[in-house]
Amino acid sequence: MDKRLARTDILFVLGFLFMLVVAVGAFFYGVKVGTERAESAQAQEEKPATAGAETSPNAYSLQDLVSFYHTVFLPYREFMSEWQSAEQKWLSVESADRSSSIKELVKLANAQYESAKIAYIPPVSPLLQEAQDSYLKSLKLYTNSLSSFAASANEGTGSILLGQIRKDAFYKEAVNMALEGQTEYYNAMAKWAAIVDMTVPYDAEYETLVELSKWKTLPLISKNLLSAKYLQEQALSESFLPQDLTARIDSFLASGQAETMKLKTMGSVADILTRTDAVRDGDFLQLKSRFYGSQMLPQLPFFSPDK
Structure with a gap:
């Protein structure tokens, strides 16, 4: 028997293979195009939202900056003013009751935390929201740090106590978070200026x-x-x-x-x-x-x- 394939059989096989290659290629091409279109659609959906946040006339308004000053920044600065006054007193008056002073500072930090926590910051100004969060974390960390020294505060000298506090991990992080909040606040001011006057670079x-x-x-x-x-x-x-x-x-x-x-x-x-x-x-x-x-x-x- 002649086992060689007839010409028509060969053509049929070749045609079938060709169609299979085309079908596979079309499938993967379709997947690629579909993925690209889906990614493009997602990017288009996200882009207007981002652009809107940056160009919205309500973002970083003067009212928001002023409100933040009074409800978040000022409470924090009031605590810092008392803390810095206490530092100076401890260094100059060795007989000062440092333990009582720390307890008052902790009480003040807690009060300022509660005051700043309820301040409403609109979502269109995320830098101000981040600044509020940073200041709140700072006040809470100051509370944790200073509280740990209240019992032994009158032992030794004021300078020794301050040295111990400044080495405390919670204290260091309190300083870092406050400075981060300050940078975010001033960044928001720069945003405000660029929105109000487009000639101002940001x-x-x-x-x-x-x-x-x-x-x-x-x-x-x-x-x-x-x-x-x-x-x-x-x-x-x-x-x-x-x-x-x-x-x-x-x-x-x-x-x-x-x-x-x-x-x-x-x-x-x-x-x-x-x-x-x-x-x-x-x-x-x-x-x-x-x-x-x-x-x-x-x-x-x-x-x-x-x-």
């Missing part, structure tokens, strides 16, 4: 290594954000605010000292000023008319000399 990626030549061209709102970032990077919790550091940097540049010392970056100038205690609370208000007469700022009490 760049959350500015770094404290920024060259002084670039620093000089930045609007005040951006400089303040950089100053807040610097304080956060250096873990500096001070009585002065970011705008005080900004003003002192600009005063230092105006004096020509940065050029004489061959300093190149904003961070290098800030290092000298903070390490020599050259920045004070209120420096911005003293220098505002000299350097920032026409600069855009939100109408917040700490930017106004009459508040």
Whole structure:
């Protein structure tokens, strides 16, 4: 018997194989196209939501910034003012009842936490929501840290007690969270300025290594954000605010000292000023008319000399 396939059989087999290859190819192509379309549709759905959050006229409104100041920022600063006053008293008055002082500070931190916790922050301003969360965590951590020293606070000297507190893990994290909240608040101000005036640049990626030549061209709102970032990077919790550091940097540049010392970056100038205690609370208000007469700022009490 002739076992060779007839020509028609060969053509049939080849045709079948060809159709099988085409079918498989079409299947995988369909899967690829379907996946790409699904991903594209998802991206289109997400994009308007993100863009809307960034461009919404209700995002980072002046009302939100002012409300945050009074309901979250101010309660925290009031606690910090009392804490810093206690630090100074412990160092200058050895007979001070540090144990009672700590108990009062813990009570105040708890009260300010409860006050700031109920503040409503609209979802269209996520940076303010994050700032609120950071400040709340800070107050809670201060409570945990200080409470652990209340019983033994009157033992030894004030300086020894402060040294122990500053080494405490909860205390260190309390400082970090507060500075993170401060940066987020000043970032929200920069967002506000960019929404109100589209000519005002907004760049959350500015770094404290920024060259002084670039620093000089930045609007005040951006400089303040950089100053807040610097304080956060250096873990500096001070009585002065970011705008005080900004003003002192600009005063230092105006004096020509940065050029004489061959300093190149904003961070290098800030290092000298903070390490020599050259920045004070209120420096911005003293220098505002000299350097920032026409600069855009939100109408917040700490930017106004009459508040």
